[in-house]
Amino acid sequence: MSAGALPYLKAISTRLLAGIPVFILVTFAATALSSLAPGSAAQLILGENASSQQIAELNAAYGYDLPVWERYFKWLGGVVQGDFGRTLFSQQSVAKLLVDRAAVTFEIAFLAMFVSFIIAVPLALYTASHPGKLLDTVLRSIASVLLSVPTFVTVVLLAYIFAIVLRWLPATGWENFSDDPLANLWYVTLPVLCLAPHQTAYLYRVARGEFLATLQEDFVTVARAKGMPLSYILLRHVLRPSLPQVLTVLGLSMTYLLGGSFIVESYFAVPGIGWTILSAVNSHDFPVVQAILSLTVAIFVVIFILVDLGYTLIDPRVDVS
Amino acid sequence: MAASPEPTTVLACEGICCHLPAEPRPVQVLHGISFSVSRRTSLGIVGESGAGKSMLIKTIMGLNPTARITGTVRLDGTDVASLAEKKRNAVIGRKVGIVFQNPMTSLNPFVRVGRQIEEHARYHLGLSRREAKERAIELLRVVGIADPEECYSFYPHHFSGGMKQRIMIATALACEPDLLIADEATTALDVTVQKEILDLLQVIQEERQMAMILVTHNLGIVAGRTDEVLVLYGGHVVEHGPTDRVFATPRHRYTAALLSAMPQLDQPAHTRLATIPGQPPNLANAPKGCPFAPRCPVATADCHETMPVMTVSADGRHRFACHFPVAAGAEAAP
Numbered sequence A: 001m002s003a004g005a006l007p008y009l010k011a012i013s014t015r016l017l018a019g020i021p022v023f024i025l026v027t028f029a030a031t032a033l034s035s036l037a038p039g040s041a042a043q044l045i046l047g048e049n050a051s052s053q054q055i056a057e058l059n060a061a062y063g064y065d066l067p068v069w070e071r072y073f074k075w076l077g078g079v080v081q082g083d084f085g086r087t088l089f090s091q092q093s094v095a096k097l098l099v100d101r102a103a104v105t106f107e108i109a110f111l112a113m114f115v116s117f118i119i120a121v122p123l124a125l126y127t128a129s130h131p132g133k134l135l136d137t138v139l140r141s142i143a144s145v146l147l148s149v150p151t152f153v154t155v156v157l158l159a160y161i162f163a164i165v166l167r168w169l170p171a172t173g174w175e176n177f178s179d180d181p182l183a184n185l186w187y188v189t190l191p192v193l194c195l196a197p198h199q200t201a202y203l204y205r206v207a208r209g210e211f212l213a214t215l216q217e218d219f220v221t222v223a224r225a226k227g228m229p230l231s232y233i234l235l236r237h238v239l240r241p242s243l244p245q246v247l248t249v250l251g252l253s254m255t256y257l258l259g260g261s262f263i264v265e266s267y268f269a270v271p272g273i274g275w276t277i278l279s280a281v282n283s284h285d286f287p288v289v290q291a292i293l294s295l296t297v298a299i300f301v302v303i304f305i306l307v308d309l310g311y312t313l314i315d316p317r318v319d320v321s
Numbered sequence B: 001m002a003a004s005p006e007p008t009t010v011l012a013c014e015g016i017c018c019h020l021p022a023e024p025r026p027v028q029v030l031h032g033i034s035f036s037v038s039r040r041t042s043l044g045i046v047g048e049s050g051a052g053k054s055m056l057i058k059t060i061m062g063l064n065p066t067a068r069i070t071g072t073v074r075l076d077g078t079d080v081a082s083l084a085e086k087k088r089n090a091v092i093g094r095k096v097g098i099v100f101q102n103p104m105t106s107l108n109p110f111v112r113v114g115r116q117i118e119e120h121a122r123y124h125l126g127l128s129r130r131e132a133k134e135r136a137i138e139l140l141r142v143v144g145i146a147d148p149e150e151c152y153s154f155y156p157h158h159f160s161g162g163m164k165q166r167i168m169i170a171t172a173l174a175c176e177p178d179l180l181i182a183d184e185a186t187t188a189l190d191v192t193v194q195k196e197i198l199d200l201l202q203v204i205q206e207e208r209q210m211a212m213i214l215v216t217h218n219l220g221i222v223a224g225r226t227d228e229v230l231v232l233y234g235g236h237v238v239e240h241g242p243t244d245r246v247f248a249t250p251r252h253r254y255t256a257a258l259l260s261a262m263p264q265l266d267q268p269a270h271t272r273l274a275t276i277p278g279q280p281p282n283l284a285n286a287p288k289g290c291p292f293a294p295r296c297p298v299a300t301a302d303c304h305e306t307m308p309v310m311t312v313s314a315d316g317r318h319r320f321a322c323h324f325p326v327a328a329g330a331e332a333a334p
């Protein structure tokens, strides 16, 4: 295994290196944003009525009077050591805050992804192998409808049904898994339910198309001619060749899920990174905004690395390098 | 095999018709096709592209789920067309081995070749993992793959086209089938490899005493390699008989035209090949009469109007459907 792992390590590190320029670009832009606002950054943060002494103190602590590039390198120097600074108002460690908040968002995103995967892929496999049958037609229409409903509509609708009419689930709030797993499940259900339908429909569509294409392959005809049962053919000969495309969609849909988390988290007052960045922007908490932007870039780089490595694991023809 | 001096019939097809769903109305791609193949004999099925050769094979194999099919297909005496789908697949998968045209796409690139060779043997014959592996490695050796043990666990992309077709042949042999079908198995390969694969098929067929069907659009492939030849045109059998007899004295005008379009070794170099003028028929609106009439040099009004009936030679071994057959020549002699 150790000899086999080496090319993977190499592949991961080259891809990480390739992600660095993007990371620098985005985080530098985030630093520059605070200088673009009219007036001084410190003034903006402290408000109109701040005394010049308060402004001087803030500048001394955070360096908002320094030129952008200098401030950026200071920040970058901290990041390299895992230090994202402190939040402006509560003076918490930004890194710690970020870890807590990201855990919430990831829990919702991964649960939504998991739910849609286990619903969409088996259904797609079944309907692709029975095209034109009733279930196929019905599911295709349902998927089209779900795809055309914007997330905020889903959120309002489901919240109304489950929280207000049926009162099965809480409309707002959050409990961490580590504090109380059952309560966590209770709070996480509605946000996940809101993100899953769109995600499921999208995945279903792509997977069905991909399975349908694989079913046309000559090697599937060969397997049929060999008299293998349909279930075996689907699992052995259709599923895996179709997975690279499905994997790409999973990677891309992370972008949707993170975007969707902004809406869902702010609607349900769930303390994830979406909710956090919105409140940080409102209160001009620049260290938090900057840290979340960098985290987002890092997440995307990591997702694309994972998707890339996934290809090499799925497809024997693709080399790691 | 001393036990059966008479060759036993492996596959017998009787009046196979096949309609494919199409707009505005279904298209009939096969018109009452009958033939049989016996153990230790081989049949060539010849016809231009679009003649319905692959359709015929798919119909026999039950690989045409959307088609409307009539007629009977008997495999070792069992009427497979009347079996429930699951049972039929099991019987056919067990008794028929098939090699398709394109070796590059016939193997699943995501599955090791060993598994692809042995999976149906494990499923149909209940072989254990070990027995199946032994059989697959043995078959790889039979089809001439060097290092079969190592190749067993390779993925298909390690192999060239010719090698892949050898692996497909090994796959076709895994259940020790009674019938081996090669549907244009060499068309996608280059000429030297073509000959190797054809020779391999022939040797294997003789050694294993199977029945074999060689499907091709190239008469040259059939010559000297098959006992009988069946000529298809526009979904009809136009001529059927012992290969040497059909080659020596073709009776149907289409067969004669095909033969004269074949390059001959004794022709001087750069002789222009005769080609058959005109287009193969469009099955969607087939003519009422003889399907070949629009391209036939001797066709009369009658040929366009009425379908010729099958004429059978005195000894019953040579048949053809032509209003104005080519003169019999020496054919009358037994």
Ligand SMILES: Nc1ncnc2c1ncn2[C@@H]1O[C@H](COP(=O)(O)OP(=O)(O)OP(=O)(O)O)[C@@H](O)[C@H]1O
Pocket: B020, B021, B022, B027, B029, B047, B048, B049, B050, B051, B052, B053, B054, B055, B056, B184, B217, B283
């Ligand atoms: N889905 C379909 N609907 C209608 N007609 C079809 C359909 N599929 C195939 N055909 C027709 O069926 C006929 C037989 O095709 P087939 O593939 O059996 O030809 P072939 O003899 O194997 O030719 P080739 O040498 O190209 O392999 C062709 O004329 C084709 O146009």
Ligand SMILES: [Mg+2]
Pocket: B053, B054, B055, B184
């Ligand atoms: Mg064909």
